[in-house]
Amino acid sequence: MPPFDSFMTQLILWAAIGYLMGSIPFGMIIAKVMGLGNLRQIGSGNIGATNVLRTGNKAAAALTLLFDAAKGAAAVLLARAIAGEDAAQIAALAAFLGHCFPVWLGFKGGKGVATFLGLWLALDWRVGVACCLTWLVAALIWRISSLGALVAAAMSTIWVMVLTDARAFILGVVLTLLVYWRHHENVARIRTGTEPRIGKS
Numbered sequence: 001m002p003p004f005d006s007f008m009t010q011l012i013l014w015a016a017i018g019y020l021m022g023s024i025p026f027g028m029i030i031a032k033v034m035g036l037g038n039l040r041q042i043g044s045g046n047i048g049a050t051n052v053l054r055t056g057n058k059a060a061a062a063l064t065l066l067f068d069a070a071k072g073a074a075a076v077l078l079a080r081a082i083a084g085e086d087a088a089q090i091a092a093l094a095a096f097l098g099h100c101f102p103v104w105l106g107f108k109g110g111k112g113v114a115t116f117l118g119l120w121l122a123l124d125w126r127v128g129v130a131c132c133l134t135w136l137v138a139a140l141i142w143r144i145s146s147l148g149a150l151v152a153a154a155m156s157t158i159w160v161m162v163l164t165d166a167r168a169f170i171l172g173v174v175l176t177l178l179v180y181w182r183h184h185e186n187v188a189r190i191r192t193g194t195e196p197r198i199g200k201s
Helices: 004-022 026-033 049-053 058-083 085-100 113-123 125-142 145-163 169-182 184-192
Strands: none
Touching: 004 058, 004 085, 026 049, 026 058, 049 058, 058 085, 058 113, 085 113, 085 169, 113 125, 113 145, 113 169, 125 145, 145 169, 145 184, 169 184
């Protein structure tokens, strides 16, 4: 095991790398490249795939979903390959925070669902697949994307306990709380029955 100072320096380094990778605003980039306009002036103003879909371009939304998930997965896999599991978990959390609070956009980013799913697929593919399926089933039942995300986040810690060795349990709890925090407005709309449903304007 490396000396404590070296270990902490390594974790700080991977936190920075994870944050910078997570903060890449792929939704904004893809919308600009494909001539879809400024996402900040479209729909909710969010930089994620759901808001990109409001431009009417399904390909752009799919690409945003893919790249937002991939940046979370890449941060985890890179950190794990070079520095081990502790660094991978730190990079995962930092990548999520980077997406939600990107320095390039005045710390006003997305809600992190795609990045959340991507990093879990990289941390443990079984948990990641279970979270993706949970989101899909919940979204099909209630026809509300944000509710699917909230159910998937809530179930993620259970999937960690059931499917893996639970070393990532604390990380799972922190990520779940962050997902719910980022969705507090959606939660309020779900309670009042005003949250948009999938396929509806």
